[in-house]
Amino acid sequence: MSSEATTKTTYHIPIGPIHPALKEPVHFEFEISGERIIDVDVKLGHVHRAVEWASRKRNPVQILYLAERICGICSYCHPIAFSLAVEAAADIEVPERAEYLRVIQGELERITSHILWAGVAAHEIGFDTVLFLTWEIREKALDLTEYLTGNRVTKGITMIGGVRRDITKDMIPRIQKDLKFFKDNFQKLAHIFLDDKTFKMRSQNCGILTKEDALKLCAVGPTTRASGVKKDVRVDTSYFAYGDLDIDYITPDKLTGKINGDVYDRIITRLLEVKQSIELIEQCIDKMPAGDIVAEPKIPKLLAQLKKVNGEGVGRHEAPRGEVIHYVKLTGEDAPYTWKVRAPTYNNILPWIPMLKGEQIADIPIVAASTDPCMSCTNRVAIVNNGKHYELNKEELHRLSVEKTRRLMR
Amino acid sequence: MSPKKENNQKNPEELVKYFKDEFKTSIRSAEIKKRKAGSKKNETSTIWMKVEKSAFKDVIKHLVDYQFPHLPVVSGNDLGKTIELIYHFTVNYGTRMNEINLHISVDLPKSKPEIETICDLIPGALVTEREKQEMLGVKIVGIPDARKLFLPDDWPENIYPWRRDETGPEKYYKNLHEVKK
Amino acid sequence: MGFSMLGPVFKQMFKKPWTNKFPAKYQPSSTTKYLEAVGVGKAKINPPIPTPPNFRGKIKYDKDKCIGCNLCIKVCPCGAIESKPEEKKIKIYLARCCFCSQCNDVCPVKCLSMGDEFLLAGTDPYSKELIVE
Structure with missing residues (x-):
């Protein structure tokens, strides 16, 4: 049935900011002809929290914890990218052992995040049994995180010039036991995601991003690697201990031999990266040298040292979703002069447009989710306009909800 | 492990020399910084380059001809009399430990903060250029889509959240630190 | 399959x-x-x-050891600590605390430590259970 036979006029569908298919607030406006998407427009900024502004009243050590709260899933990459930027500006050398410990935390976060994403992707195509299977594995990863850092989500492990907690000898058996669990279950997951008919039907040849588009639109992370662009901060540059480790770009042709750039390829890339992360942690445990874990353990001394610095620095880290980059300018004051955060989803917004064009309405959730978007990371700056703000107190909200319920019961 | 060299990839010194030969005095300063990491002390290079506003678009054109650069973000500083825009590029990606961070900064006078768009060369710059327009009040000449991106549509005119003068957001900010006694 | x-x-x-x-x-x-x-x-x-070792829960404060140096106030990311200058001690509002244990690290006399109590939810942020002094 061709669309010309029925009608030629298109119509608009707004999806979001709050929508069951979207996990975080973002507003799409689709131009639709029949079931097919002709054009897409994205509007952001519904969860702005003025994070960069808040940094103007804080010193670098306080900002670490502010950066941790930019995003719940990337609660390690933001503070670590910030401290990389500050270390570059102040020229602080990080002890070798700390570099290895930083890799272990980063890769553990990648395992957690990618497995979480795998579950959400399964949920988006209506395969909720897989959601529960993946989150069972994620629970183990979170338990390990809690064991190593003290908390499940906000890890509080980063410090400028190192890390805050060491991995002692008696912790290693527990880590190895959990890594074995991940490995065994990885086989299971890979079998389900890559061989299952349901997954193939929904994800193959859907939401295609060509290599050219990925390059031109500056996509990052697994999204760009699934399209065949070899770009990974861990491989491209030498930071932390990644320069010492055996690591290569993960592109889908490693498994299938060809690159389509569709949703299926993005699933492959992420799953292979989980395996890579497990191997990286094993390498780190083997190679980890002994020594200090932080360059300057006395925090007042560190703050005094940073107060003297006059310079700027950039920190880049490969977060689960792609490259995160922080720019810091220090001018000899308590608080940094400028702090600019760029989360990976910021660069993965524009690639949505070629991905979604020409797809069906039913594919919107899985295509949108396939870049692993994180809106809270992307939106950070906003100030409430006093002239127009309105506040609802608890009593008023309660009254309104009671009224609404009564109305519905009628 | 020494970085493998692809046929026409330049190392940081060559890249700086290339731009200095091409643009002479329009490159106001160029500095190469190297940072070592890990047990093997492998290096990553960073180039900080300051260019004149008049030559800026040509520099980007030459960069695109050399290798299509990745543009993660454009950041900005309000420096009192001028607004500094810093374009963070990376080039030479795709080979092991060979990437160069290239930060190109441009100074714009605050009385007339205007700069040409680079969306025609790098379409992926659209998001970050729209952000600079609303946050720093820089006018991007020739931007294909000038709407607001992060800020709401009813945002007051001539208030820019990243400015540090009277056009900054001071009066819209509530002190959240006060503790009820 | x-x-x-x-x-x-x-x-x-x-x-x-x-x-x-x-x-x-x-x-x-x-x-x-x-x-x-x-x-x-x-x-x-x-x-x-059971919580794992080194879990970061409700802060424990050893008032006798505290010398009132106020370093913890300087590093606290959420402004949860208030100084009591007349007796040279501190007051911690747990409702604002983010449980980062940065104050524990910076304390020169180690009078602060993280406990393992985590059931801290309440409706009144200024209730007795949520203020440590």
Whole structure:
């Protein structure tokens, strides 16, 4: 049935900011002809929290914890990218052992995040049994995180010039036991995601991003690697201990031999990266040298040292979703002069447009989710306009909800 | 492990020399910084380059001809009399430990903060250029889509959240630190 | 195999659930009231999963050791600590605390430490349980 036979006029569908298919607030406006998407427009900024502004009243050590709260899933990459930027500006050398410990935390976060994403992707195509299977594995990863850092989500492990907690000898058996669990279950997951008919039907040849588009639109992370662009901060540059480790770009042709750039390829890339992360942690445990874990353990001394610095620095880290980059300018004051955060989803917004064009309405959730978007990371700056703000107190909200319920019961 | 060299990839010194030969005095300063990491002390290079506003678009054109650069973000500083825009590029990606961070900064006078768009060369710059327009009040000449991106549509005119003068957001900010006694 | 999820689903039917039913097997109508009843010994609680070593819970403050140097106030990311200059001690508002334990690290006399208490939710941020002094 061709669309010309029925009608030629298109119509608009707004999806979001709050929508069951979207996990975080973002507003799409689709131009639709029949079931097919002709054009897409994205509007952001519904969860702005003025994070960069808040940094103007804080010193670098306080900002670490502010950066941790930019995003719940990337609660390690933001503070670590910030401290990389500050270390570059102040020229602080990080002890070798700390570099290895930083890799272990980063890769553990990648395992957690990618497995979480795998579950959400399964949920988006209506395969909720897989959601529960993946989150069972994620629970183990979170338990390990809690064991190593003290908390499940906000890890509080980063410090400028190192890390805050060491991995002692008696912790290693527990880590190895959990890594074995991940490995065994990885086989299971890979079998389900890559061989299952349901997954193939929904994800193959859907939401295609060509290599050219990925390059031109500056996509990052697994999204760009699934399209065949070899770009990974861990491989491209030498930071932390990644320069010492055996690591290569993960592109889908490693498994299938060809690159389509569709949703299926993005699933492959992420799953292979989980395996890579497990191997990286094993390498780190083997190679980890002994020594200090932080360059300057006395925090007042560190703050005094940073107060003297006059310079700027950039920190880049490969977060689960792609490259995160922080720019810091220090001018000899308590608080940094400028702090600019760029989360990976910021660069993965524009690639949505070629991905979604020409797809069906039913594919919107899985295509949108396939870049692993994180809106809270992307939106950070906003100030409430006093002239127009309105506040609802608890009593008023309660009254309104009671009224609404009564109305519905009628 | 020494970085493998692809046929026409330049190392940081060559890249700086290339731009200095091409643009002479329009490159106001160029500095190469190297940072070592890990047990093997492998290096990553960073180039900080300051260019004149008049030559800026040509520099980007030459960069695109050399290798299509990745543009993660454009950041900005309000420096009192001028607004500094810093374009963070990376080039030479795709080979092991060979990437160069290239930060190109441009100074714009605050009385007339205007700069040409680079969306025609790098379409992926659209998001970050729209952000600079609303946050720093820089006018991007020739931007294909000038709407607001992060800020709401009813945002007051001539208030820019990243400015540090009277056009900054001071009066819209509530002190959240006060503790009820 | 076409539908590879079928096997795990059937296996799941014979497994014990992972969930620890905390605080009780069936959700009480008011958790706060239920916990109060537990406190006076009227109800029995299903114990939570033990916290790991080095868990960051409610802050413990050793008032006698504190010398009032105010370094913790300088590094606290959320402004949760208030100085009491007349007696050279501090006051911590747990409702603002983000449990980063940065104050523990910076304290020169180690008068602060992280406990393992985590049931801290309440409606009044200035209640007695949520202020450490």
